[in-house]
Amino acid sequence: MTALPPLPYETPATEHDLEVMRGQLGRDMRGVVSIARRCGCGRPAVVRTSPRLEDGTPFPTSLYLTLPWLTLDISRIEATGTMADLTERLAADEELAAGYQRAHERYLARRAEIGDAEEVRHVSAGGMPTRVKCLHAVAGQALAEGPGINPVADEVLATIDGVLPELVCRCDADVDGTAELHATTQETAGTGEGR
Numbered sequence: 001m002t003a004l005p006p007l008p009y010e011t012p013a014t015e016h017d018l019e020v021m022r023g024q025l026g027r028d029m030r031g032v033v034s035i036a037r038r039c040g041c042g043r044p045a046v047v048r049t050s051p052r053l054e055d056g057t058p059f060p061t062s063l064y065l066t067l068p069w070l071t072l073d074i075s076r077i078e079a080t081g082t083m084a085d086l087t088e089r090l091a092a093d094e095e096l097a098a099g100y101q102r103a104h105e106r107y108l109a110r111r112a113e114i115g116d117a118e119e120v121r122h123v124s125a126g127g128m129p130t131r132v133k134c135l136h137a138v139a140g141q142a143l144a145e146g147p148g149i150n151p152v153a154d155e156v157l158a159t160i161d162g163v164l165p166e167l168v169c170r171c172d173a174d175v176d177g178t179a180e181l182h183a184t185t186q187e188t189a190g191t192g193e194g195r
């Protein structure tokens with residue numbers, strides 16, 4: 001396998017980052033490898049996590065969105081039925097489908113850089129490669145890898161102000177109660193189970 005280019009925004013995770021993520025998520029983030037993308041203010045936005053957690057649990061979502069305000073914006077987009085529309089378009093649009101398939105393969109290759117969990121070896125995240133089941137998970141990949149890797153996520157992120165090309169901080173916005181919502185969707189959407 002040819003080595004991938006480095007993740008363009010990846011930086012080490014500090015003790016302070018772990019503390020900030022605890023506040024973002026309302027719990028400890030497990031399996032932290034690095035910070036794959038940061039908000040404009042420097043807080044973690046996407047955390048890179050090990051495909052197998054400390055307790056042995058497989059964890060396919062290895063690029064995990066933690067940033068509360070962006071999580072809320074994406075949850076609002078999910079609530080409008082965008083995922084069903086995108087999934088229908090994937091069935092009809094060969095170019096979009098091919099790009100999404102490549103994004104799936106990139107996800108697996110990127111995750112393989114940091115470990116292996118055989119239970120999820122062929123499972124990426126967010127419903128890839130044929131469905132769109134969690135926009136948080138696909139957005140996590142797009143934010144970590146930069147534009148041009150996940151066409152579905154790029155399209156969604158382009159509809160949110162202040163996300164492309166750079167994340168402009170909105171951490172002072174009121175986002176109570178959203179972290180739990182996105183935590184559940186990101187962790188289950190890649191497993192192939194319908195909801």
Ligand SMILES: [Zn+2]
Binds near residue numbers: 039040041169170171
């Ligand atoms: Zn911020």
